[in-house]
Amino acid sequence: MRILQVSLVLLLSCAGAPRALHTAPPGVEKHVEGLDFTKAGDEAVEVLRGYLRLDTINPPGNETIGAEYLKAELAKDGIESQVHEFAPGRGSLIARLKASKPSGEKPLCLLSHIDTVPAETELWPKEQGPLSGALVDGMIWGRGALDMKGMGTLELQVFRWLSRKNVPLHRDVILLAVADEEVGEGGMKLVTGPLWDELQCSHVINEGGMGIRGLFTENQTAFAISVGEKGILWLRVTAEGEAGHGSTPTDNRAPMRLVAAMEKLAARQAKPRIQPAMYELMRRVGEKNGGFTGFVMQHPSLVDTFAMKKLLGKPTTRAGVTDTCQITGFEGKGSAPNVIPSQTAAIMDCRLLPGTTPKAMQEELEALVKDLPGIKFEVLQAFEAAVSETDDAFFDALARHAVEGRDDAVAGPVISPGYTDSILARAKGARAYGFVPFDITPEELATFHGRDERVSVKNVHRGLEILYRAVVDVAAVP
Ligand SMILES: [Zn+2]
Numbered sequence: 001m002r003i004l005q006v007s008l009v010l011l012l013s014c015a016g017a018p019r020a021l022h023t024a025p026p027g028v029e030k031h032v033e034g035l036d037f038t039k040a041g042d043e044a045v046e047v048l049r050g051y052l053r054l055d056t057i058n059p060p061g062n063e064t065i066g067a068e069y070l071k072a073e074l075a076k077d078g079i080e081s082q083v084h085e086f087a088p089g090r091g092s093l094i095a096r097l098k099a100s101k102p103s104g105e106k107p108l109c110l111l112s113h114i115d116t117v118p119a120e121t122e123l124w125p126k127e128q129g130p131l132s133g134a135l136v137d138g139m140i141w142g143r144g145a146l147d148m149k150g151m152g153t154l155e156l157q158v159f160r161w162l163s164r165k166n167v168p169l170h171r172d173v174i175l176l177a178v179a180d181e182e183v184g185e186g187g188m189k190l191v192t193g194p195l196w197d198e199l200q201c202s203h204v205i206n207e208g209g210m211g212i213r214g215l216f217t218e219n220q221t222a223f224a225i226s227v228g229e230k231g232i233l234w235l236r237v238t239a240e241g242e243a244g245h246g247s248t249p250t251d252n253r254a255p256m257r258l259v260a261a262m263e264k265l266a267a268r269q270a271k272p273r274i275q276p277a278m279y280e281l282m283r284r285v286g287e288k289n290g291g292f293t294g295f296v297m298q299h300p301s302l303v304d305t306f307a308m309k310k311l312l313g314k315p316t317t318r319a320g321v322t323d324t325c326q327i328t329g330f331e332g333k334g335s336a337p338n339v340i341p342s343q344t345a346a347i348m349d350c351r352l353l354p355g356t357t358p359k360a361m362q363e364e365l366e367a368l369v370k371d372l373p374g375i376k377f378e379v380l381q382a383f384e385a386a387v388s389e390t391d392d393a394f395f396d397a398l399a400r401h402a403v404e405g406r407d408d409a410v411a412g413p414v415i416s417p418g419y420t421d422s423i424l425a426r427a428k429g430a431r432a433y434g435f436v437p438f439d440i441t442p443e444e445l446a447t448f449h450g451r452d453e454r455v456s457v458k459n460v461h462r463g464l465e466i467l468y469r470a471v472v473d474v475a476a477v478p
Contacts, residue, residue: 025478046154053142067179109205110174150257170477220409230419232381235380257374270325
């Protein structure tokens with residue numbers, strides 16, 4: 001008993017005190033007064049439905065039609081914008097609201113991508129197809145509803161309402177709707193390349209996190225704000241050996257060497273490592289929920305001891321606490337069933353937590369197969385994880401408004417297992433937050449890239465209010 005007490009004290013002493021949160025400047029609230037979010041939300045729904053009807057499936061993209069659509073919407077409010085193409089038909093839109101009383105703070109940028117992933121039209125419900133923009137039973141259907149024309153529409157509407165209400169700004173607010181996020185980041189490369197000098201965003205909001213119902217606790221929504229993204233290491237692992245005839249197997253054939261190497265690589269034991277962002281999200285959930293589980297969640301060392309098994313049990317949370325490596329395909333084959341090729345290869349997709357460099361991961365993998373002859377590693381793509389500061393007024397504003405007036409919601413930071421255009425903004429020194437302020441069920445989340453992608457009217461209404469309030473807090477003059 002005594003031993004337990006001592007170890008508990010030691011464990012608890014590791015828990016850090018939560019930081020002081022940034023609050024909205026007094027007086028800024030008046031810029032929200034008089035805005036009817038139900039009416040504004042209804043307009044957003046119609047804009048989104050029109051946007052979903054445009055085919056910007058990538059490949060090929062054709063984002064210019066989407067950019068021109070947004071441009072025409074802005075023009076109705078007399079707001080100028082420019083469309084920049086990185087290739088014919090591959091346009092990105094930029095519009096800017098200038099600060100009337102500049103504080104010296106750099107622009108706040110509202111980023112979305114215009115392109116969507118492909119959709120197998122024949123698998124969708126007939127009347128609610130991927131390019132239908134159909135509104136049925138309070139749900140808006142179409143490819144991009146969640147990823148991410150829905151958010152792009154919210155950003156457009158926030159932007160035009162700032163203009164309509166003549167909200168005085170102390171920093172520029174920039175609307176960025178870019179091409180080609182889903183394939184080659186062509187639009188964002190243009191934005192963070194030749195166009196960046198004019199933009200200089202210090203803060204970017206983009207996709208990455210959402211509110212998920214029941215993520216930790218039933219009947220509670222956890223709004224996950226992505227503050228960072230895992231790095232990647234894409235590898236070709238090639239096995240070489242003696243070519244020959246399939247009728248006379250030997251030990252030095254490339255395919256068998258590859259199988260042996262893959263067996264060793266697949267058996268790699270990843271060491272779990274919880275990121276500060278995840279400790280912070282759990283602390284917030286624990287603080288909200290109380291009880292024994294809540295107590296455990298508020299103390300990092302207790303989380304390590306008691307919660308790690310659960311975190312490692314689900315693919316989604318496991319990806320959040322480990323460096324993962326997945327074999328995603330094979331290359332190279334003999335010219336006939338009876339021909340053994342001299343070379344064959346596997347492709348691997350590794351995702352790296354902050355703190356693991358691509359080089360370190362490659363060395364770890366190479367060490368696992370060092371006893372096998374004829375195995376070579378080739379890097380196809382590699383970049384390190386990047387994380388934005390959470391001690392930030394915009395981060396706090398997003399978290400605050402997401403849960404405002406709700407007992408059944410909590411908001412906190414996460415590191416996304418996948419990457420988005422935010423990596424390019426972070427590389428330019430911007431703080432990027434991935435947060436689509438929708439409150440969705442796991443079933444709705446499953447429609448992301450699925451054959452039934454949709455978002456509720458209620459989410460469009462509420463999301464618009466969350467985003468508008470957060471932007472006003474950090475960009476408006478009180
Ligand atoms: Zn997306």
